[in-house]
Amino acid sequence: MTGAPIKVLAIDDEPPIRKLLRLGLTAQGYEILEAPSGKVALEKLAEDPALIILDLGLPDIDGHELLRAIRARNESIPIVVLSSRDDEAGKVKALDLGADDYVTKPFGMDELLARLRAALRHQLQVQGERPVFRSGDLSVDLVRRIVKLGEREIKLSPKEYDLLRVLVQHAGKVLTHRFLLKELWDELTDAQYLRVYVRQLRQKIETDPERPQFVLTETGIGYRLRAPD
CATH class of the missing domain: 1.10.10.10 (Winged helix-like DNA-binding domain superfamily/Winged helix DNA-binding domain)
Structure with missing residues (x-):
């Protein structure tokens, strides 16, 4: 990865998951912002992340409502949802609300990185209208x-x-x-x-x-x- 690092906002209330994301993403050259709650996540949007990883199970704000609020502020930022294995209805609702993709917990870092790259490519494709x-x-x-x-x-x-x-x-x-x-x-x-x-x-x-x-x-x-x- 060359140039300025891509800034990723990781929204998850579980410290071990945030640590995994921090270590995995920084090792690939990303800059990571962390938010343990929906309230903090909305504040972190002011730091202009280029991509968001969103856990739907947050302690203060329903993940779908947070997704809706983020989309109201920014229609184009790529959002990859972290979802529990059996939450099929939650995945569908998140995608219908504007999420770009989802990764099922527990997840592999290689898969997550591939999904992030695909979400970023999709954004560039839409902007460039190739x-x-x-x-x-x-x-x-x-x-x-x-x-x-x-x-x-x-x-x-x-x-x-x-x-x-x-x-x-x-x-x-x-x-x-x-x-x-x-x-x-x-x-x-x-x-x-x-x-x-x-x-x-x-x-x-x-x-x-x-x-x-x-x-x-x-x-x-x-x-x-x-x-x-």
């Missing part, structure tokens, strides 16, 4: 609406392309079923429509649709497009 997306052999030209796998052009139906476009615009970020249904149809549409189009899209862009490398399933939550290279 016209051509590339991940592995997959390329999507958002201007000319051309999709290629290697040198082979892939023909998609209008709805398949719309699904891929939304995934590309949020590459690396988990998109909930509800978000995708709202973007592509409306929230009242049966989720089965989404599953059908995801399956059709995978048949066309995946080498092995049963073991997808690009359109990844987040079980019970939604889908994620592999982040750009």
